[in-house]
Amino acid sequence: MADLTKEYFDKQLKNLATKQDINHLDKKIDNLKVYLESHIENKIGELAIAVNVGFEDVIKKLDVRERVEKLEQKMGKMEKALNLRL
DSSP states (O other), X not given: OOXXXXXXXXXXXXXXXXXXXXXXXXXXXXXXXXXXXXXXXXXXHHHHHHHHHHHHHHHHHHOOHHHHHHHXXXXXXXXXXXXXXX
Protein backbone atom coordinates (compact mmCIF):
# COMPACT_ATOMS: atom_id res chain seq x y z
CA MET A 1 0.00 0.00 0.00
CA ALA A 2 1.32 3.45 -0.91
CA ASP A 3 2.41 5.72 1.89
CA LEU A 4 0.08 8.66 2.48
CA THR A 5 2.48 11.56 2.44
CA LYS A 6 2.13 15.31 2.22
CA GLU A 7 3.55 15.20 -1.29
CA TYR A 8 0.91 12.68 -2.35
CA PHE A 9 -1.91 14.86 -1.00
CA ASP A 10 -0.41 18.01 -2.54
CA LYS A 11 -0.20 16.27 -5.90
CA GLN A 12 -3.84 15.14 -5.66
CA LEU A 13 -5.07 18.56 -4.52
CA LYS A 14 -3.46 20.23 -7.54
CA ASN A 15 -5.96 18.37 -9.72
CA LEU A 16 -8.97 19.85 -7.91
CA ALA A 17 -10.73 23.03 -8.99
CA THR A 18 -10.12 26.16 -6.96
CA LYS A 19 -12.77 28.64 -5.84
CA GLN A 20 -11.51 30.94 -8.57
CA ASP A 21 -11.99 28.18 -11.16
CA ILE A 22 -15.50 27.55 -9.91
CA ASN A 23 -16.36 31.27 -9.88
CA HIS A 24 -15.08 31.55 -13.44
CA LEU A 25 -17.24 28.61 -14.51
CA ASP A 26 -20.25 30.10 -12.71
CA LYS A 27 -19.82 33.33 -14.66
CA LYS A 28 -19.51 31.40 -17.92
CA ILE A 29 -22.66 29.44 -17.11
CA ASP A 30 -24.56 32.62 -16.21
CA ASN A 31 -23.47 34.30 -19.46
CA LEU A 32 -24.46 31.25 -21.45
CA LYS A 33 -27.83 31.13 -19.70
CA VAL A 34 -28.51 34.80 -20.52
CA TYR A 35 -27.46 34.26 -24.13
CA LEU A 36 -29.62 31.15 -24.54
CA GLU A 37 -32.67 32.77 -22.96
CA SER A 38 -32.32 35.77 -25.27
CA HIS A 39 -31.72 33.57 -28.31
CA ILE A 40 -34.73 31.38 -27.49
CA GLU A 41 -36.97 34.43 -27.02
CA ASN A 42 -35.86 35.80 -30.39
CA LYS A 43 -36.48 32.48 -32.13
CA ILE A 44 -39.91 32.16 -30.50
CA GLY A 45 -40.75 35.63 -31.81
CA GLU A 46 -39.55 34.75 -35.30
CA LEU A 47 -41.50 31.50 -35.23
CA ALA A 48 -44.66 33.28 -34.07
CA ILE A 49 -44.36 35.77 -36.92
CA ALA A 50 -43.77 32.99 -39.47
CA VAL A 51 -46.76 31.01 -38.21
CA ASN A 52 -48.95 34.10 -38.25
CA VAL A 53 -47.94 34.96 -41.82
CA GLY A 54 -48.60 31.36 -42.83
CA PHE A 55 -52.07 31.43 -41.30
CA GLU A 56 -52.82 34.75 -42.97
CA ASP A 57 -51.87 33.24 -46.34
CA VAL A 58 -54.06 30.19 -45.71
CA ILE A 59 -56.97 32.37 -44.62
CA LYS A 60 -56.63 34.47 -47.77
CA LYS A 61 -56.65 31.37 -49.93
CA LEU A 62 -59.54 29.72 -48.12
CA ASP A 63 -61.67 32.81 -47.59
CA VAL A 64 -63.74 32.72 -50.74
CA ARG A 65 -67.03 33.85 -49.22
CA GLU A 66 -66.99 37.20 -50.97
CA ARG A 67 -66.17 35.59 -54.29
CA VAL A 68 -68.93 32.98 -53.88
CA GLU A 69 -71.41 35.71 -53.00
CA LYS A 70 -70.60 37.59 -56.21
CA LEU A 71 -70.84 34.41 -58.26
CA GLU A 72 -74.21 33.59 -56.71
CA GLN A 73 -75.47 37.07 -57.60
CA LYS A 74 -74.27 36.64 -61.18
CA MET A 75 -75.92 33.21 -61.36
CA GLY A 76 -79.16 34.73 -60.09
CA LYS A 77 -79.04 37.37 -62.80
CA MET A 78 -78.31 34.71 -65.43
CA GLU A 79 -81.24 32.59 -64.20
CA LYS A 80 -83.57 35.56 -64.49
CA ALA A 81 -82.24 36.59 -67.89
CA LEU A 82 -82.56 33.05 -69.27
CA ASN A 83 -85.72 32.16 -67.31
CA LEU A 84 -83.98 29.15 -65.79
CA ARG A 85 -84.07 27.48 -62.42
CA LEU A 86 -80.70 26.09 -61.40
